[in-house]
Amino acid sequence: MLRFLNACLLCGGLLVAGFLPAATARPVALTSSSATTPIPAAAQALIKHYKMQRIPAEGGWFAQLQRATEIIPGSALPDRYDGIAHPLSTAILFVETRQDFSALHKLKTAEIWHFYSGDPVHLLLLHPDGIAENVVLDHDHPAYVVPENVWQGSSPVGPAGWSFVGTTMAPGFIQEDFRLGERKILSQRYPAFRKQITALTRTKDQPQ
Incomplete structure (x- = not known):
């Protein structure tokens, strides 16, 4: 795992810490993709502050x-x-929750992840050679490079139920470079990780 010094996160972490509301903040109208589970208040505040859109x-x-x-x-x-x-490069801010996790997908460009706040992020990586890897991003390990053409999916792991991260890519992201993973095909290729693959896909099959 690629590890960076905690100092790399200091500036971004202070900004986030200064913005997040108190733990007693009341939830607002935002809900997860399940349509019944409210998004934790701190995650809602980030989504509203940065005018985020659902992916x-x-x-x-x-x-x-x-x-x-x-x-x-x-x-x-x-x-x-x-x-x-x-484009030469792109960068996004990203919030995920237990319900609004990042489903398994792959990209044509390496993606650099940066952890900012909330629960640690669990990344499942499925490499083209059949090897699978589990990576955790947190304050002690705040950055990781997911290579191009590696299946990746992620979700928060912890009591808060949400994570706030950023990703950067160069060349930048375009939609044509994105491919969503299929549960059945990936489970057949990586049978030892079938349970994790099921947890990080939303339907059994996705259109090509």
């Missing part, structure tokens, strides 16, 4: 922090990008 299919809530205006021509990128132009 369809994958799950979770995001706000675009940065999307470079410079464009990389598709001809200058590796073959896996299929000749499609990309």
Whole structure:
């Protein structure tokens, strides 16, 4: 696991700590994708403050922090990008809850995760060679690089029920680079991790 010094998180952690409401704050109208489970008050406050939008299919809530205006021509990128132009880089803020977890998916670009606040984040990584890996992001291990073309899914693990993170990518994210995982296919390929795969997918099969 790639580990960074706690000092890397200090500035972002202080900003978040200064913003979060008291534990006694009353929940507001936001609910998770289950439509019946209220989102914890601290997570609601972040979603409202950053005007986050729900991510369809994958799950979770995001706000675009940065999307470079410079464009990389598709001809200058590796073959896996299929000749499609990309922004130079992108960065988002992301909130996930137990219900609004990040479902298993893969990307054509390595994604750098940064932990800010809330519960530790459990990442399940399924590598192309059949190897699977469990990674936990928290204040002691606040950053991790998920390689390109690795299936990844995540959810909070802890009493708060939510996590606040950020991710950065270069070249930047475009929708064509995203592929959602299928429960049946992934369970067949990684049978020892069938239970985790089930927990990190929302339907048995997803369209290609």
